[in-house]
Each structure stands twice: as structure tokens, then as C-alpha cells.
Amino acid sequence: MSTILKLFAFPAALIIMCYGTLTILGGHITPGGGFQGGAIIAGALIFCFVVYGLKKMPFHISHDFLAGLESAGALGFVFLGLAGLLASGFYLYNLGVDIYNIVPVFIKNIFDYPDPLHAGILPYLNFVVGLKVLVGLSAVVIAFLEFKEYDTDEEIEEDLIEEED
Amino acid sequence: MVYAGPLIIGFLLGFILGSRIRDNPESEMKFTTSVYIIFIIAAIILAYLFGPFPWYKDSPFANGLIAAAIGIIVGKLIFGRKPIPSEMEEE
Secondary structure (H helix, E strand, C coil): CCHHHHHHHHHHHHHHHHHHHHHHHCCCCCCCCHHHHHHHHHHHHHHHHHHHCCCCCCECCCHHHHHHHHHHHHHHHHHHHHHHHHHHCCCCCCCCCCCCCCCCHHHHHHCCCCCCCCCCCHHHHHHHHHHHHHHHHHHHHHHHHHHCCCCCHHHHHHHHHHHHC | CCCHHHHHHHHHHHHHHHCCECECCCCCCCCCHHHHHHHHHHHHHHHHHHCCCCCCCCCCCCHHHHHHHHHHHHHHHHHCCCECCHHHHHC
16 A cells, blocks of 8 residues: 555544544434444444555454453443343333333433433443444454465465464 | 533543554554644544534534544553554464
8 A cells, every 4th residue: 555545544544433433422313323333433444454454553453352342342232131121121121211100210310321312221222332333344354354364275274284283 | 511421432432442552563654643633633623513413502513523532542542552562463
């Protein structure tokens, strides 16, 4: 890649990440949300992967980081669902809004999203879905780039034999 | 009154992403402080052009975008100062 592109890609990726975050934050009342915002953030990371390559990447995206982030996203979603189940009897019940008036007020206040719309758990669900999507899409591209290191099947077999030894 | 929700979640997401920024010794590109100053200026301009998103009326800026930008900078300053560890380079 050219030097101009390498100079431009990193700051542009940071701006795109901020835009993806904004898309996640507006997901409860605008088109967009966790999946779209996560895909935009993953797009910023993929932009950097394509321009800099896997080894010269300015972001340190390790396997542990990806696994941790995806686990946090999945567990966050399950936790919000189970919280609704335990407090109201309905899985993924919106505890912050409580349209049936069956939840104590202090629980409603805990899960309330502090903005004028009071969307309850929806922004939190968008957030955790965003984490999962950004990891999922980034992991696919990382896997493809790692396979690109090998030109032939023989090289893969040689590498596997070396690892076994 | 500025709403706390977008500020907290925006900062958190930006912090997670910013903490992964590292100086790569293998790369010939060195991103100095000037890159982050340009980034924060561009983020403020973008937030002003967006306006109070989504349909808030608390400030003339998109607070979530500003919070994410600040989160990226803070994450970089706290966790992103070390270069990429050597064991990752070998992989």
C-alpha cells in the first residue's frame, strides 16, 4: 500500500470507530443499532488490516482480546435476559420501561437508560450486540489474512508437522 | 443538562477500542501525538456537524461521538503506551 494511504488509514479508522459507536448509541430510536454499529467498527479495523497487513497493524487484536470481548457480549445479553426473567417472569423483559407495572421501582431505576427517552435495556442490548458483531466480523478477516501467509497446501502441511514436533 | 447514558457507554466502547492501540516495532509508520490531535479536532467538527444525535436537545454536539473519541484517547494513554509484545510478533 502507498505511504499516503498508510498515513490516512489509522486516523480515519479512529473516526469511523467513533461513528460506529454513535450508531450503536442511537440504536433504540434511529435506524441502526448494535449490529450496524458493530459492523462499522469492524469495518474500521478491517480497513487497517487491509492497509497495514496483519503484522504491521497499529491495533493489537489478540486472540484473548477477541475471545474476552465476544464472551462479555454474549454474557451481557444473557444476563439482561435472565434479569428480566427473574424479576418479571418474562425473558428479556424491558425492566427499565416496565410497561406492565410488575417490577419494583428500584429495579426499574437500575435498568433505566439515563436519557430523555428512557428506553430501558434496549441501549444496553445494542451495546453488547455491538461487541459481539465487531469481534465476529473482525475475526473472519483475521482468519483469512492468516491463511494468506500460505501459498500452497504443502506449506500448510510443513507448518503443521513443525508444530507437532 | 447533558444526558449521562451516551457519555458512559460511548466512553466505555471508545476505551475498549483505544486500549488496543499499540506502537508496532515492525511497522515503518510512527503515529505521534499530532495524529491524535488531528483526530480529536476532526471528531469535534464531526460531532458539531451531526448535531445532538439522536434527536437530543442537550448540547450542540453529538455527545456519544465526543465521548468515544475521549475514550479512545484515554484508553491509548492508559494501556496503549507499550509496544506490541514480542511473543505476538513471533506468531
